[in-house]
Amino acid sequence: MRSRRVDDICVTGNGSMNVSPESVAAVVVIIVIVIVIVIGYFLSRRRSPKEKSFRCSRCSAVSQHTSRTINAWHAGKTKFFCGSCHSEWLRSHPAARASVRESNGGQRSGCLGVLACLIFIPITFVLAWLYASQYL
Numbered sequence: 001m002r003s004r005r006v007d008d009i010c011v012t013g014n015g016s017m018n019v020s021p022e023s024v025a026a027v028v029v030i031i032v033i034v035i036v037i038v039i040g041y042f043l044s045r046r047r048s049p050k051e052k053s054f055r056c057s058r059c060s061a062v063s064q065h066t067s068r069t070i071n072a073w074h075a076g077k078t079k080f081f082c083g084s085c086h087s088e089w090l091r092s093h094p095a096a097r098a099s100v101r102e103s104n105g106g107q108r109s110g111c112l113g114v115l116a117c118l119i120f121i122p123i124t125f126v127l128a129w130l131y132a133s134q135y136l
């Protein structure tokens, strides 16, 4: 009983000895990556038009911004179209409809793919590094 306690203390003592500058640096790197991702996420979420509504460039009706017009605003467009004008335009341009949908979907999954790479590649490297330094 008594000797087992001593063993436990020795194990925890060895465990704290294993905290090398490299693993501390790795933890710092992880924290920095997480902070950068969180800040980037909030900045990208906040970036939206100041006005919640816009005047349609075609029929001059005032309508609320949607994810579609906010995307257009992000792309640097200054002219927006209300929902009905947009759907009417899509009806008269069936080819454009497919490409618009494709480019939107592609852009979104591309962003997610890049984000996933940015998150997972450094974390994988750091975890591998931590794992290696722990068992070397």
Ligand SMILES: [Zn+2]
Residues within 6 Å of the ligand: 056, 057, 058, 059, 060, 061, 081, 082, 083, 084, 085, 086
């Ligand atoms: Zn309109």
